[in-house]
Amino acid sequence: MNQPVKQHLIDPEICIRCYTCEMTCPVGAIEHDDNNVVVNFDTCNFCMDCIPVCPTGSIDEWRVVDTPYTLEQQFEMDELPDQEDIAAPAPSSDEGAVDPIAALLAEAHKGAGGKAKAPLTASKPAVNMYNLGKPAKMKVQGNYRLTDDPDHDLRHIILDPGALPFPVLEGQSVGILPPGTDADGNAHLPRLYSISSPRDGERPGYHNISLTVKREEGGLASNFLCDLETGTEVEVTGPFGATFLMPSDPKAHLLLICTGTGSAPMRAFTMQRQRSGATGGMTMFFGARTPQSLPYFGPLKKIPESLMKQHLVFSREAGTDKEYVQDRIIAEQEAIAELLVDEHTYIYICGLRGMEEGVERAMTSIAESMGQQWEALRDTMREDGRYHVETY
Ligand code: A2P
16 A cells, blocks of 8 residues: 655635746646646655745645545646545554654644635635636726826726626636737736626626736736727636635624735725625725825725725825835724724735735734734634735
8 A cells, every 4th residue: 555645735716826836836846737726746845935925825735645636636626625534554562653644644734824714704706617728708898097107007907708607706816818929939827817896797787897907017918908908808717716705794894904906806895895785894004105106096085984994005105204004004003903803803915915024013013012912813813714815
């Protein structure tokens, strides 16, 4: 019989197919087909370089197996297999010896970081309905500039799947396939964008979706998207993502923390809460350079405080001190402390990776002032599906 081994796998339900892990892996152990991203058992050396770069945590999956899952088996998976029962070895007469399989199993289930979970009351998302081999074709219904800052071109792009079923939930993402091929003649990989519209559509009942796109200098997909004209057809994969979702509980309070285009899912959440008449309220910390470069500034200003308390903070506004979201969180620490101990609070962080560290520091200091440990609070919230991070 084979000796049980630890195998690294990727959760196909949670993976958003951004391929960052594949691009990061130093030994080429990660690959994809039209359907899934998978890890080659024979090549993976458990270096863990792929773990922190994954925006969803879908990469942090481990099983102890008698026979490793082949690439072909992994390409076919719609969901991860459960941990199989591994036969325990005969008891050792050597007292105190560590059971190697028990040790492997314990290690396999620990993972490298906390695993995100969907809120208990979240609706069940559809994932990976359209893949590289069978993308959905959507028509551009609109492409609007969101920012007045001439050096900061952010766009609101509306895509219409027409008669194709494309069910989405707020917080999910889609892949956009840029046309053409790379220098080696291969089709470009899709680029991931968060959906910024709610589940029943940018326009209620129309089931169209919107994206928030920042034009990046030299960026292939962002320039393609920002230059799209109405009526053009775009190839779309997805939808992806099964944890960064909102609770259906109307009494839930959402604490939304974002920078720049990280506001996309927050816009979707906010619109869905408005449409559904939820009463639990929201608190938003939104960081941008200036009011002129903050997307959705006008519409945000119209949202009443009873629905959402807003902290719009600016890092480069003339005449005022540079401020980041984490600075304002500290300034508001009493209100945050109250939210942290309320089991109706759901935290969502989306935007620059650097912000995540800043927010962690701010939360650590607030928790300490309450005589609590942030890591313990955060892990409990994450376990309850109440703590969500998507940074890039
Ligand atoms: P700055 O670039 O002035 O340092 P955008 O993507 O639209 O530029 O917005 C990102 C916002 O996030 C900017 O205000 C940017 O400030 C700010 N930012 C940059 N780094 C961090 C960080 N480590 N933590 C929080 N906010 C940050």
